[in-house]
Amino acid sequence: MATDGPNLASTYEYVIVGGGIGGITLAARLHARLPEASILVLEAGSDPSTHELATSASTVSAVRSNADLTWQLPIEPCKGLGNRSSIAQVGKGLSGSGAVNSAAWTRGPACDYDLWAHSVGDQGWSYESLLPYFKATECVRGMKINEDHHGYEGLIHVVPVKANWAKRTYPLRKAVQEAWAQSGVDYIEDGNAGDPLGLTELVEAWDEGKRQLPSKSFDLEGVDIVTDTLVHRVTFTQDQGHEPRAKGVELISGQHINATKEVIVSAGVYHTPKILILSGIGDPQTLVAHSIPLVHGNPEVGNNLRDHLSVALTWKLKHPEIGLALGSPLLTDPSYANGAPLDFIQFGRVPTNLHTEMLLTSKEDKALVLRPKACHTESILLYTYMGPHMSGVNVPMDGTYITTVTANLAPTSRGHVSIHSKDPQQPPKIDVNANDTEVDRHILREGLRNISKVLHETPSGQSFIDSQVPPEGYPVLLPDSKDEAYDVRIRDFGFTLDHPMGTAAMGKVVDASCRVIGVNGLRVVDASVFPVPIAAHIQVAVYALAARAADLIAKEQ
Structure with missing residues (x-):
């Protein structure tokens, strides 16, 4: 049952605090395991299912900048990015970032x-167990691919671009x-194996070409869902x-809901630690x-x-056709709006040496970077121009230009989320x-150097x-360009992919069953519990996390 206010x-x-991928998956799976249990999902945003921007692959850019569908969260000036400030665009509403992401x-x-x-000392989180x-x-x-590793009866339909050749032939x-x-x-025939x-x-x-909202894909009959309702804190x-025991939640209206x-807090990587701190855990x-007890x-x-x-x-093509x-004959076929304008993702591993190893100052970071099968970088080639907001280059959208994006998938830099004040309505x-x-810097520099080799050499x-085509005043990044040239480009134009993780890390804030350490009756189930960065677009990992968490909770009853 879904309602639009706190009449409950x-x-x-x-x-469950938060109706994103984690909260919705958890609610549905928990209800399936415990059908007689009363379950409430509280979501601060609205239901995006009737919003036209949230339903189509062709509107991803527009939806991410829409304040009705995303939290536009200010990010503090970042020293490593030239003291630039920016905005984190994360899902706001039922399905969370599942309503606004690129669906990779x-x-x-x-x-x-x-x-x-x-x-975390628990093999239940290993790949084989998940x-x-x-x-x-x-x-x-x-298409059928590696049936030992893939499912064909789940609720989220997934399609390899290869299966769309007849419809999207770039x-x-x-x-x-x-x-x-x-x-x-x-x-690699199957990158998800x-x-x-x-x-x-x-x-x-x-x-x-249509988005699959988790809130519409999962069976939530029997689960109470309330939108447009902001939680202030967990009460104890x-x-x-x-040890203190969670007794419920207090809404910003002052209403209290007993549990x-x-x-279970599933408010996302930025809002989950905020709620914990406002609740007196931090x-x-x-x-x-902030005068918080x-x-x-x-x-x-x-x-x-x-x-x-x-x-x-940004790269200029020899043959613009x-x-x-915009308006290309290719795009008159509506099937080209069914997904992103690319075919491949390249997962890479950059060279490491003794110097790199010496720079890794913790056992955690050594384990992350030096594993033989670790993916350090992701590179994609988009068959279109990405725009100046990402690339720093302003050229016509006339088919002449394409874009490559290279990301560091094994970050050792660590940020922090806190509160500005005890006001729950403050970001x-x-x-x-x-x-x-x-x-x-080494990982991203070498990833960029690699894509330069692929296209230049x-x-x-x-x-x-x-x-x-570099931004005005910057040199072309050639395979033999000095490290400093790459470092300056990263500093001045680097941007995050909005794949945040780890702010309530398992083993540090929650235990291996997602229970918040030091209190009873409180868990966290979202990407904030990831103890290590996952080298992926993280929605798949969140679905699996929430499904396993539902089993863990049900088994304890």
Whole structure:
């Protein structure tokens, strides 16, 4: 049952704060396991299912800048990015970022999940253990691929671009694939089978160009869902000699909702630590500074923020008719609006040496970067011009230009989320601290150098690329350009992919069952619990996390 305001019962067994991918998946899976349990989902935003911008692949750019559908969260000036400030655009409303993301469907490498399991001492988070949850979520359409690793009966339809050849045949597909091959990159038939290092097909969660909102895909009959309702804090009871226990949540209206079994916070990587801090769980110094009564002191709340920093490069084509322009004959076929204008994702591993190892100052970072199967970078080639807001280049959208985007998937830089004040309507204070470590600069620099080699030095790349077009006043980034030239471009034009993770990290803020350490009756189920960065577009990992969390909760009853 969905309603648009706080007209609801005063007591539930489970109260879920946040109706994003994590909260919706958790609610649906938990209800399936415990059909008699009363479950409430509280969502601060609205229901986007009737909003035209949230339904189509062709409107991703517009939806991300729409304040009705996304939180436009200010990010503090970042030293590693030339003291630039920016905006984090994350989903606001039922389905969360599942209503606004680009719908790329990537799991990341098995070794990331295995590192997660090792770091928290629980093999239930390993790739092998999460595989049933990956399979149960997806329904691969259009072709059969590696049935040991994939599902065909899940609720989220996913389609490899390869299966769409007859509908979306991009003129540059063959040349791009050959350029990567000529640079020594292997083609991987299935990038979602645990080892994506190489060139893989893009897989998307668009269904004939339409977005699949989790809030519409999952069976939520029997779950109470209330939108446009902002939670102020979690409330607690505390008996002498016992840990505090979550008793419910207080809304900004002052209304209190009781939770007789658990409160589960699934408010997202930026809002979850804000809610914990406002509830009295966090760094004691922060709580004192804002006159918030201490429930449990934990300086790790809000720490360990990671995101995928990326840089876009603009390239001029020798033959503009093979690019995608506004009004291009290619785009008169509506099937080209069914997904992103690309065919492949390249997952790469940059060279490491003794110097790199010496720069890694913690065991955590050594394990993250030095694993043999670790994916350090992601590179994509878009068959269109990305725009000056990302690339720093202003050229016509006439089919003459294409864009490459390269991201650091193994960030060792860590940011922080806190609060500006105790006012629950204030946005969280976000310091991404991106590009802070020399290892991160090395990874992104070498990833960019690699794409420069692919397009500047291979016969296939030379056959369709006329030149690289840098921002005004900046040099072309050639394979032999000095490190400083790459570092300046990263500093001045790097942007995050809005894949935040880790601000309530498992092993530091929550235990291996997602229970908040130091209190009872409170869990966190969203990407903030990731103890290590996942080298992927993170929605797949969140679906699996929430599904397993539902099983863990149900088994404890």
